[in-house]
Amino acid sequence: xxxxxxxxxxxxxxxxxxxxxxxxxxxxxxxxxxxxxxxxxxxxxxxxxxxxxxxxxxxxxxxxxxxxxxxxxxxxxxxxxxxxxxxxxxxxxxxxxxxxxxxxxxxxxxxxxxxxxxxxxxxxxxxxxxxxxxxxxxxxxxxxxxxxxxxxxxxxxxxxxxxxxxxxxxxxxxxxxxxxxxxxxxxxxxxxxxxxxxxxxxxxxxxxxxxxxxxxxxxxxxxxxxxxxxxxxxxxxxxxxxxxxxxxxxxxxxxxxxxxxxxxxxxxxxxxxxxxxxxxxxxxxxxxxxxxxxxxxxxxxxxxxxxxxxxxxxxxxxxxxxxxxxxxxxxxxxxxxxxxxxxxxxxxxxxxxxxxxxxxxxxxxxxx
Amino acid sequence: xxxxxxxxxxxxxxxxxxxxxxxxxxxxxxxxxxxxxxxxxxxxxxxxxxxxxxxxxxxxxxxxxxxxxxxxxxxxxxxxxxxxxxxxxxxxxxxxxxxxxxxxxxxxxxxxxxxxxxxxxxxxxxxxxxxxxxxxxxxxxxxxxxxxxxxxxxxxxxxxxxxxxxxxxxxxxxxxxxxxxxxxxxxxxxxxxxxxxxxxxxxxxxxxxxxxxxxxxxxxxxxxxxxxxxxxxxxxxxxxxxxxxxxxxxxxxxxxxxxxxxxxxxxxxxxxxxxxxxxxxxxxxxxxxxxxxxxxxxxxxxxxxxxxxxxxxxxxxxxxxxxxxxxxxxxxxxxxxxxxxxxxxxxxxxxxxxxxxxxxxxxxxxxx
Numbered sequence: 001x002x003x004x005x006x007x008x009x010x011x012x013x014x015x016x017x018x019x020x021x022x023x024x025x026x027x028x029x030x031x032x033x034x035x036x037x038x039x040x041x042x043x044x045x046x047x048x049x050x051x052x053x054x055x056x057x058x059x060x061x062x063x064x065x066x067x068x069x070x071x072x073x074x075x076x077x078x079x080x081x082x083x084x085x086x087x088x089x090x091x092x093x094x095x096x097x098x099x100x101x102x103x104x105x106x107x108x109x110x111x112x113x114x115x116x117x118x119x120x121x122x123x124x125x126x127x128x129x130x131x132x133x134x135x136x137x138x139x140x141x142x143x144x145x146x147x148x149x150x151x152x153x154x155x156x157x158x159x160x161x162x163x164x165x166x167x168x169x170x171x172x173x174x175x176x177x178x179x180x181x182x183x184x185x186x187x188x189x190x191x192x193x194x195x196x197x198x199x200x201x202x203x204x205x206x207x208x209x210x211x212x213x214x215x216x217x218x219x220x221x222x223x224x225x226x227x228x229x230x231x232x233x234x235x236x237x238x239x240x241x242x243x244x245x246x247x248x249x250x251x252x253x254x255x256x257x258x259x260x261x262x263x264x265x266x267x268x269x270x271x272x273x274x275x276x277x278x279x280x281x282x283x284x285x286x287x288x289x290x291x292x293x294x295x296x297x298x299x300x301x302x303x304x305x306x307x308x309x310x311x312x313x314x315x316x317x318x319x320x321x322x323x324x325x326x327x328x329x330x331x332x333x334x335x336x337x338x339x340x341x342x343x344x345x346x347x348x349x350x351x352x353x354x355x356x357x358x359x360x361x362x363x364x365x366x367x368x
Numbered sequence: 369x370x371x372x373x374x375x376x377x378x379x380x381x382x383x384x385x386x387x388x389x390x391x392x393x394x395x396x397x398x399x400x401x402x403x404x405x406x407x408x409x410x411x412x413x414x415x416x417x418x419x420x421x422x423x424x425x426x427x428x429x430x431x432x433x434x435x436x437x438x439x440x441x442x443x444x445x446x447x448x449x450x451x452x453x454x455x456x457x458x459x460x461x462x463x464x465x466x467x468x469x470x471x472x473x474x475x476x477x478x479x480x481x482x483x484x485x486x487x488x489x490x491x492x493x494x495x496x497x498x499x500x501x502x503x504x505x506x507x508x509x510x511x512x513x514x515x516x517x518x519x520x521x522x523x524x525x526x527x528x529x530x531x532x533x534x535x536x537x538x539x540x541x542x543x544x545x546x547x548x549x550x551x552x553x554x555x556x557x558x559x560x561x562x563x564x565x566x567x568x569x570x571x572x573x574x575x576x577x578x579x580x581x582x583x584x585x586x587x588x589x590x591x592x593x594x595x596x597x598x599x600x601x602x603x604x605x606x607x608x609x610x611x612x613x614x615x616x617x618x619x620x621x622x623x624x625x626x627x628x629x630x631x632x633x634x635x636x637x638x639x640x641x642x643x644x645x646x647x648x649x650x651x652x653x654x655x656x657x658x659x660x661x662x663x664x665x666x667x668x669x670x671x672x673x674x675x676x677x678x679x680x681x682x683x684x685x686x687x688x689x690x691x692x693x694x695x696x697x698x699x700x701x702x703x704x705x706x707x708x709x710x711x712x713x714x715x716x717x718x719x720x721x722x723x724x725x726x727x728x729x730x731x732x733x734x735x736x
Contacts, residue, residue, distance in 0.1 A: 232707035234657070234670060248656045248707040255708075282706065283651060288616045289602070297716060302602060333716075338650065339600035339616040339724045340623075344712050348665060348701075356707045 009051075009190040012041050018111040022047040022153075023190070026116030033260040033276045036309060036316060037088070038119035040183055045190055046093045046117060048153035048162050048225070052210045056186075056194040061178075065215035066143060068136025075194055079180055082126035082134075087175050088309035089200035090280060091207055093117035094230055094250045097258065097357040100346040107354040109155075115258050118278070120313050123198045125179035129172045137216055143168040146221040147197055147206075148213035156224035163223035164206050164230075166199050166251075168216065175200045175312055178211065200312035201284050203250045205230045220249065232351050239352040252283045255342045256358040257290060257317075257334040264363040273323040275303070277361060278314035279334035287315040289335040294321060296329055297344070297360075303332070323367035332361040377419075377558040380409050386479040390415040390521075391558070394484030401628040401644045404677060404684060405456065406487035408551055413558055414461045414485060416521035416530050416593070420578045424554075424562040429546075433583035434511060436504025443562055447548055450494035450502075455543050456677035457568035458648060459575055461485035462598055462618045465626065465725040468714040475722040477523075483626050486646070488681050491566045493547035497540045505536070505584055513539040514589040515565055515574075516581035524592035531591035532574050532598075534567050534619075536584065543568045543680055546579065568680035569652050571618045573598045588617065600719050607720040620651045623710045624726040625658060625685075625702040632731040641691040643671070645729060646682035647702035655683040657703040662689060664697055665712070665728075671700070691735035700729040 008015065009023060017025040026044045034042075056075040064070035073081075096117035101107060132145065146165035153162050170176060177198045180187050187193035192209025199206045205225060220226060222244070231247035233239060257279035262268050279287040287308075291300035303317040317332075335341045343349060346359040376383065377391060385393040394412045402410075424443040432438035441449075464485035469475060500513070514533035521530050538544060545566045548555050555561035560577025567574045573593060588594060590612070599615035601607060625647035630636050647655040655676075659668035671685040685700075703709050711717060714727040 232703070234659070235668065248703060248705060250707050252706050254706060282708065291602070300603065335600070335616060337616060338620050338622065339618050340650065340726070341711055341717070343709055344716055348712055349709070358708070 022049050024111050029115040029260040043119040044117045049151035051189050052150045059194045063135040063214045065217050066138040067216055071135045082130050086124045088122045089312040090120040090314045091204045094203040094355040098354040101350050101354045101357050104347050104350040110354050121182050123177055123179040124181035125177040128176045144217055144220045145171040146215045147208035147211050149208050149210040163221050164226045165221035166206050201252055232356050237352055254282045254358040255336050257332050258361045259332050259363050262365050266365045268365055268367050270323050270325040270367040272320050274320045276318045278316050280314045281336035284311045286337040287334050288337045290317040291333050292319045293331040325367050328365040330363050390417050392479050397483040397628040411487040412485045417519035419557050420518045427562045431503040431582045433585050434506040435584055439503045450498050454492045456490045457680040458488040458682045459572045462571040462723040466722040469718050469722045469725050472715050472718040478722050489550050491545055491547040492549035493545040496544045511536040512585055512588050514583045515576035515579050517576050517578040531589050532594045533589035534574050569620055600724050605720055622650045622726040623704050625700050626729045627700050627731050630733050634733045636733055636735050638691050638693040638735040640688050642686055642688045644686045646684050648682045649704035652679045654705040655702050656705045658685040659701050660687045661699040693735050696733040698731050
């Protein structure tokens with residue numbers, strides 16, 4: 001265990017390590033504000049077990065279930081037989097912004113992710129649709145594509161390796177990849193190398209790392225993490241006694257936004273202050289407007305929206321305000337291209353496992 | 369005008385008429401609670417001009433623009449050459465629940481719709497996709513299908529007849545109809561007869577009544593109502609001076625819910641009280657949970673969800689509580705199948721034209 005505890009997996013020295021093993025760590029919020037693409041050494045890392053160590057030459061992927069020709073693919077075949085596509089996509093942990101929920105009520109046994117369990121990379125790999133088509137996938141409505149991987153998760157009951165699924169309709173979408181590159185480098189082991197799923201627009205839990213098995217099936221994955229863990233339970237539920245399938249499975253990401261700069265609690269110089277953050281719409285929708293309030297929502301100003309590579313990435317925004325000396329209360333909210341905004345308060349979103357916090361973003365600071 | 373002012377268009381005597389001409393009227397909330405399907409005499413009626421009076425034998429529909437074979441269809445050809453399909457679908461005016469926004473700040477010149485600008489019917493007609501295919505529609509990404517009709521809208525600038533559009537991708541979806549029947553009857557004139565568009569999941573404004581023209585084009589409809597009126601403007605915008613295209617065009621309906629029984633302000637007997645309402649998710653998603661609070665959101669109970677015909681209809685819900693003598697404050701909120709809920713307060717959703725109120729539902733009552 002010592003080697004794991006001391007291992008930083010190539011991450012920046014300022015990484016916030018919630019757990020050395022399984023390795024769970026996030027960058028400071030301000031680091032994420034530096035650009036649309038997050039550097040590999042700044043990309044958050046959320047894991048449920050020790051990292052498998054699979055050389056590309058040893059890696060194999062089986063594809064079976066409701067397909068006409070089950071396949072076994074080597075790394076060589078995947079990377080040479082299939083056309084490579086690049087997609088810039090934001091991945092976000094369903095537990096991002098849990099720290100705000102923890103201020104409402106405790107959430108035992110879960111990492112206190114702050115603002116950094118979200119990052120963006122350029123992924124490159126084969127389209128999952130092309131691989132499924134090569135296997136002669138059955139095109140029935142309502143099928144699911146389940147992913148399995150060899151990383152064993154000690155927290156699961158019974159103990160099992162990690163897995164999840166996405167609907168076949170999503171799996172056949174052009175943005176979903178079996179990726180072997182991240183920001184132009186071979187996919188690092190700490191991010192699922194040699195090959196991982198990238199399912200843009202879905203919670204990170206569906207982008208299974210170190211993937212070795214794909215099964216097309218009639219039901220969603222029955223893996224512990226999908227059937228039991230990554231679910232929105234009613235506030236009054238007891239997470240230790242709920243049955244598999246209770247609650248609402250987290251799938252596509254909700255409309256959400258956050259403030260990355262300044263830091264929560266920061267002291268900033270009075271005068272011009274540039275507030276920076278991100279916003280992202282659900283289900284492949286676009287972000288049309290981000291509002292910022294300095295008076296707790298009584299009045300709002302519209303932030304400048306930066307260009308986004310596509311609808312699968314966060315949309316960065318900024319707004320320069322005149323910070324008067326004294327306490328600052330900053331709130332941000334986003335509106336999608338259907339004219340919808342998200343809930344105001346983390347208090348109304350608290351749930352026993354602390355997932356899906358998409359309340360308006362709020363920080364305090366002081367100007368001197 | 370007198371005939372119009374005195375015309376009730378076959379609606380129930382208890383209809384709440386906001387304007388006799390153009391005829392805009394809604395049923396009392398409790399009437400909507402009586403079943404999944406709303407009777408024709410209880411279905412809300414939202415209009416921008418006098419009703420065209422077109423006999424089926426005189427009706428014609430032209431289909432042109434980006435199609436290979438422009439078409440002109442008679443009522444006979446539409447109803448005999450194309451397979452008829454039935455879809456149960458809820459239509460909702462983008463201004464439904466505006467009355468709650470009016471309590472926040474005035475909204476001059478707009479009807480004060482309460483809870484009744486939403487209703488559900490079984491529609492029957494040809495799939496719009498089949499008609500577009502018969503015209504050899506061009507299948508390019510990003511095209512739009514624009515609808516025109518002969519009802520002239522005096523409020524428009526310049527004065528023009530009503531029109532709107534939907535994306536081609538939506539137009540080709542199986543749920544979108546050119547409907548000539550409503551609840552098993554020939555489509556009444558007051559609901560767009562002889563033929564109207566029914567675009568389930570979108571704001572009612574896109575389900576154009578008395579349709580006579582379809583154009584497949586590269587841009588959304590430039591009609592006054594789509595380019596200027598049916599838009600979410602920032603709270604600080606002046607609706608009289610905004611340019612066409614400003615704000616966010618209303619398209620798919622947001623996640624929303626409402627309480628239909630008891631009436632807001634009702635006196636009810638103390639003891640068992642059955643609260644009834646509806647919930648609907650955006651974009652064809654499902655409603656997974658409805659919570660009801662009797663203590664302004666501090667604690668919640670889950671309502672019973674009634675079956676829904678499909679994902680294009682409201683999902684009715686009910687919950688029987690023990691009403692203690694004294695004032696009652698009832699709040700309801702819905703969660704969709706991605707684990708998302710909607711904003712808490714109409715105050716944060718106020719916008720200059722009063723559209724898109726999808727705040728948590730709230731009423732007060734008293735038990736004696």
